[in-house]
Amino acid sequence: MLVLPALLLSAVLVVAASGAGLAAPPGDAPGNPGETADDGLRGLVDHAVTSHLAGDRIPGAAVAVVAGGRTVYSRGYGVADVERRTPVVGDRTAFHPASVVKLFTATAASQLIMQGRIDPDADVNRYLDTFRIHDTFPGHPVTMNALLTHSAGFDQDFVGLNDTTGDGVAPLRDTLADLQPARMRPPGTAVAYDNYGFALAGHVVEVVSGMPFDHYVRQHILDPLGMDATTLAQPHPDEVTSSVATGYRPAGDGYTAARGQYGPWTPTGAGAVTTAPDMARFINAQLTGDPRLGEGVTDLMQRRHFGQDPRVPGMGYGFAEGQRGSTRLLLKDGDLPGFHSNLALLPEHGIGIFVVYNGDGTDGTAYQDAKDLVLRIVDHYIPPTDPPTPTATSDPARYAGTYRASTTSLHSLMKVSALTTPVTVEADTGGGLVTTGLSADPAADPRHWVQAEPDLFVSDDGQERLAFDEHGALVGAGPEATSYERLAWYQNPTLHMIALGLGATVLIISFVWFPATALLRRSRRVQPTRGPRLARLTGWASAALAVAFTSGFVLLTSDGNAMMEAGVLGSPLLTALPFVASAMILTSAGVVVATPIAWRNRWWSRPGLLGYTVLAVASVAFVSVAIYYNLAALGDLRGS
Numbered sequence: 001m002l003v004l005p006a007l008l009l010s011a012v013l014v015v016a017a018s019g020a021g022l023a024a025p026p027g028d029a030p031g032n033p034g035e036t037a038d039d040g041l042r043g044l045v046d047h048a049v050t051s052h053l054a055g056d057r058i059p060g061a062a063v064a065v066v067a068g069g070r071t072v073y074s075r076g077y078g079v080a081d082v083e084r085r086t087p088v089v090g091d092r093t094a095f096h097p098a099s100v101v102k103l104f105t106a107t108a109a110s111q112l113i114m115q116g117r118i119d120p121d122a123d124v125n126r127y128l129d130t131f132r133i134h135d136t137f138p139g140h141p142v143t144m145n146a147l148l149t150h151s152a153g154f155d156q157d158f159v160g161l162n163d164t165t166g167d168g169v170a171p172l173r174d175t176l177a178d179l180q181p182a183r184m185r186p187p188g189t190a191v192a193y194d195n196y197g198f199a200l201a202g203h204v205v206e207v208v209s210g211m212p213f214d215h216y217v218r219q220h221i222l223d224p225l226g227m228d229a230t231t232l233a234q235p236h237p238d239e240v241t242s243s244v245a246t247g248y249r250p251a252g253d254g255y256t257a258a259r260g261q262y263g264p265w266t267p268t269g270a271g272a273v274t275t276a277p278d279m280a281r282f283i284n285a286q287l288t289g290d291p292r293l294g295e296g297v298t299d300l301m302q303r304r305h306f307g308q309d310p311r312v313p314g315m316g317y318g319f320a321e322g323q324r325g326s327t328r329l330l331l332k333d334g335d336l337p338g339f340h341s342n343l344a345l346l347p348e349h350g351i352g353i354f355v356v357y358n359g360d361g362t363d364g365t366a367y368q369d370a371k372d373l374v375l376r377i378v379d380h381y382i383p384p385t386d387p388p389t390p391t392a393t394s395d396p397a398r399y400a401g402t403y404r405a406s407t408t409s410l411h412s413l414m415k416v417s418a419l420t421t422p423v424t425v426e427a428d429t430g431g432g433l434v435t436t437g438l439s440a441d442p443a444a445d446p447r448h449w450v451q452a453e454p455d456l457f458v459s460d461d462g463q464e465r466l467a468f469d470e471h472g473a474l475v476g477a478g479p480e481a482t483s484y485e486r487l488a489w490y491q492n493p494t495l496h497m498i499a500l501g502l503g504a505t506v507l508i509i510s511f512v513w514f515p516a517t518a519l520l521r522r523s524r525r526v527q528p529t530r531g532p533r534l535a536r537l538t539g540w541a542s543a544a545l546a547v548a549f550t551s552g553f554v555l556l557t558s559d560g561n562a563m564m565e566a567g568v569l570g571s572p573l574l575t576a577l578p579f580v581a582s583a584m585i586l587t588s589a590g591v592v593v594a595t596p597i598a599w600r601n602r603w604w605s606r607p608g609l610l611g612y613t614v615l616a617v618a619s620v621a622f623v624s625v626a627i628y629y630n631l632a633a634l635g636d637l638r639g640s
Contacts (some may be wrong), residue, residue, distance in 0.1 A: 005042045033257035041065065041073060045373070049077045052369040056283040057250045058359035060088040062095060062276035065377060066352040067395030069288055071280040080245035080358065082255050095356040096261045097341045101232065101269035102198050103282070103301075104143040104217050106148050106318025106616040108205045110301050111220060111294045115146065117208050119144040127204045130200040131177035138188040147201040150481040151317040153189060154196045155181040157412035160570025162263035164233030166271050172203050172213060175264045179285055182411045190308060190473065191315055192406035195268045202267020213266055225285055227278040234262055234271040244273050245395075247338015249561035250481055258338025258360065258561070260568040269334055276354055279343065283352030286345060302330055302347055307481055312476025313458050319345070320480040322465050324378050325594040326387030331374075333480055334620075335367060337565040342370040344378065350528055353377050360561040368441045386546035387462045394454045396427040402486035402492050404476050409630070411579065414567075416629045419500075422493045423484050425474065435466075438478045497630065499621040506618035507546035513611075514540035532603040535594040539612065540618045542587035549580045549626075577632035579625040588619035 049061050060078030064071060076088030100241040112118040113623050118127065123141035134144050137153075163169060181196055202213045209216045214232035222230050231240050235528070248255040262269035284290070289298045304321060307314025313321035313328075322329035322344070330345040333357075355373050357366040369619055403423040409415045423437040424551035433449040449457035455468045459477075466477035474484040489495075514536055521528065528536070556573050557563050595616045599609055626632045 003459060009190065014099075015430075019334045021225040025407060032296060033425075036166060041077065041377070041380055044376055045073065045075070048373050048376055052357070052361075052366075053078045055366040056359075056361035056364050057255075058357050058361045058369070058582060059255065060093075060245060060250050060359070061355070061357045062088055062090055063089075063275035063356075063373070064283070064354045066280050066283045066287065066350075068379070069284065071277065072282070074280055076276070078358075082246070082248060088245065090542040091241055091275065091277050092229070094240060094275050095358055096269070096334075096339040096388070097274050097279065097343075097356060098261075098339055099268040100332050100334040100341050100343050100354075101272045101345070102230070102267070103318045103333075104221055104272075104331050105198055105202045105205070105213075105267040106301055106316075107221055107293060107297060108209075108213075108216055109148060110143060110297045110317055112205060112208050114296050116293055118144055118204065118432040120148075124200065127207050127473045129207055130173055130539055131133040131180070132415050133200075134180065134183060136183040140186040140188075142183075142187055142197075142200075144201060144204065145305060146624065147194075147197040147204075148317040150191050150194045151189070151306050151315070152187050152194055152200075153183050153185040153192070154194050154412050155184050155411050156192075156195070156407055156409040157181045157453050158195055158265075159413050159567055159574070160534070161265065162260040162270060162426070162568040164259045164262065164569065166236060166262040169271070169283070170260060170264045172206070172264050172266065174204055176200055184410055184579060188306065189407045189481050190485075191306065191475075191481050192483070193283060193479070195265060198268045200263040201541050202265075205267075209501065221282075221293065222278075225281045227274070227281055230274040232266050232272045232273070234266065236271075236273060243275075245358040247336070248360050249558075249559075249565075250362050250394065255359070256326065256562075258336075258565055260337045260338065260565045262569070269336065276356065279354040280352070283343065283354060287347060287350050287352055308469045308473060309455075309477040312465050312467045315481060323465055323476075324382065327378070329378070331480060333367075333370065335480055336559070337568065340366040340370050342374045344374045346378065349381065350585070351378075351381050352405055359424050360564070364560050364564070372441070385462045387460055389450075393451060396431060396433050396451060396457075396471055397467055399425050399433060399474075400427050401425055402487045402494070404487050404493075405478070405492070406473075406485060407479075407481075413574075413630050414633060419493050419625075419629055423474065423478070432460075435477075436551065438466075438480065447541045459555060477634040496625050500625045503622035503625070504546060507543045507622060508550070509541035510539060510615050510618075511547045514543065529603075530603065531597070533610050535603065535612070537593075538587055538594060539615050542591050542615070544583055545580055545584040545587060546619075546622055549577060549584065550581065552577050578631055580624065581632035582634065584619070585623050585627070585632060588616075590622045591616045608609075 039092050052058055059082055060080055062076045065073035074090050076090035077095055078088055078092045080086045080088045109118060113120050120611055121143050124144060141151045176199060205216055206213050206425050217232050247258040249258050282543040283295055286298050302319060303316055304314045305316060313323050316330060319330040319332055322331045327346060328348060330347060332343045334341040338360060339358055344353045353374050355370045357370060360366050361369060404418055408418040421437060423435060425432045428434050434446050436446040438447055439445045448460040449466060450460055452458050457466050464477055467475055469475055472486050556566060556595060595613055598612055
């Protein structure tokens with residue numbers, strides 16, 4: 001069945017073997033000789049990380065905590081290389097921080113803004129010299145402010161963009177020009193996590209500064225802060241290559257090295273590596289307003305620049321605001337195949353945290369493990385607030401419905417993620433809400449929310465808030481830089497899943513039924529006429545294509561971690577499946593045309609005619625869902 005493996009797809013878009021000894025004890029060389037972590041913090045981190053490594057089959061990790069203007073904790077755990085059993089050494093082992101690098105991009109752009117060389121409210125086309133951003137919404141240009149707050153409105157499409165090594169990576173400028181996605185909404189309309197937007201921001205830095213992006217970051221961010229173990233260069237310098245941890249995903253009783261960490265969009269995190277102590281230096285610079293980054297740069301980055309509702313977290317430059325009770329957080333996470341990281345600042349308290357794992361974990365759990373550890377450390381310093389008292393002021397039933405993430409692609413293959421990741425909102429009996437699908441942590445889903453005021457709700461543990469903006473969008477909760485739009489009934493993925501499942505069932509049965517009945521006719525020496533024979537052949541071809549598509553989809557999505565790799569690298573199977581679906585459009589059309597002809601000419605008995613009609617309906621349902629979710633190859637779906 002196509003429905004069951006499809007449920008695994010949400011893990012995309014999104015170690016210690018039992019008894020094997022991979023969950024090594026904490027590295028014996030802390031990353032900072034002046035480490036002054038209290039016993040409570042040290043015990044908390046040691047217990048949490050070793051539990052994550054052992055329980056979720058993650059090879060290694062590194063953690064750094066900054067407080068009071070210095071690094072108070074920096075340590076490595078587990079192994080950097082499973083085969084060689086190389087331990088993670090806190091001050092030497094480098095990891096891919098993935099999208100955490102977007103903070104370097106935001107820093108670089110903020111430096112040029114503070115110098116007056118970039119106007120954050122100007123059309124970015126002012127700075128582009130080899131291509132132009134399409135003027136899809138006249139009078140609403142894409143600006144640097146929109147790029148740095150994930151509110152530029154570009155569609156999502158990066159399937160097959162990455163590579164297995166940093167050798168021969170295509171120029172950033174060329175890929176931005178060639179792969180420019182459609183603009184789905186005017187800038188400043190909604191927050192929607194945007195890799196293309198940040199890659200474009202990095203290119204603007206290149207054009208304005210007159211130097212390659214990685215060179216600019218080295219000269220103006222890394223060198224001034226002494227981040228000598230960090231590089232954005234692809235391929236990596238020789239002195240860095242030997243210290244880089246390998247990323248893994250569980251495979252059977254062992255591990256498979258994950259691929260796909262390199263690529264042309266360096267400003268989004270592709271190819272970059274760093275260490276926990278280096279990230280502690282960057283965090284400390286952010287917390288102290290270090291003038292080595294430029295006067296006013298960190299204040300500019302950490303200031304709120306965009307939000308869909310003033311009562312819930314919004315966006316700084318690169319940072320996503322977060323809420324933990326009454327404490328304001330600034331957050332950035334990063335995910336690539338085999339690597340998952342989280343960075344958090346508590347700017348009012350002078351505290352910063354960096355966590356990174358070199359494994360996906362069972363069922364992609366490392367993504368949530370990193371967030372879990374960050375919040376545990378936050379709670380260590382700032383105890384959680386008490387749960388809120390219900391103060392119902394309006395009927396919550398008006399918010400009930402199904403919602404879709406703003407990051408859902410409308411024009412690319414990535415739209416299929418919406419099939420398995422809807423958010424549902426229901427009213428509860430106490431005047432609050434129950435949401436399903438907002439959390440990547442199965443243990444935290446469904447979630448209960450208490451109404452604080454009209455359109456505003458607080459989680460029942462008192463730590464988070466969500467609101468419904470003036471357009472009815474759900475904002476403030478869920479993954480970083482994501483809002484949710486309410487769907488009409490016919491857009492509901494549950495209905496689509498039912499149609500897909502029923503259609504696949506009928507088609508799979510038909511795949512067996514047609515050959516079986518053909519053998520029966522042959523045994524009885526029945527010679528069908530040309531019309532019925534062609535109709536049956538067309539029906540079987542439609543069923544065979546559906547079986548081929550379903551089998552390929554099952555194979556592709558059976559391992560969510562492997563699917564993440566296939567998504568960023570591309571794969572022959574991922575390329576072939578849309579063409580299979582396209583061929584099925586033709587055979588389904590043939591079945592639909594043959595159905596009324598069969599009834600008019602009485603080609604078969606009534607049960608046979610009814611069965612063929614059901615096949616026609618199933619074929620139409622199957623290909624309709626495939627077309628709606630861009631699973632059929634119908635030309636360039638990116639638009640203009």
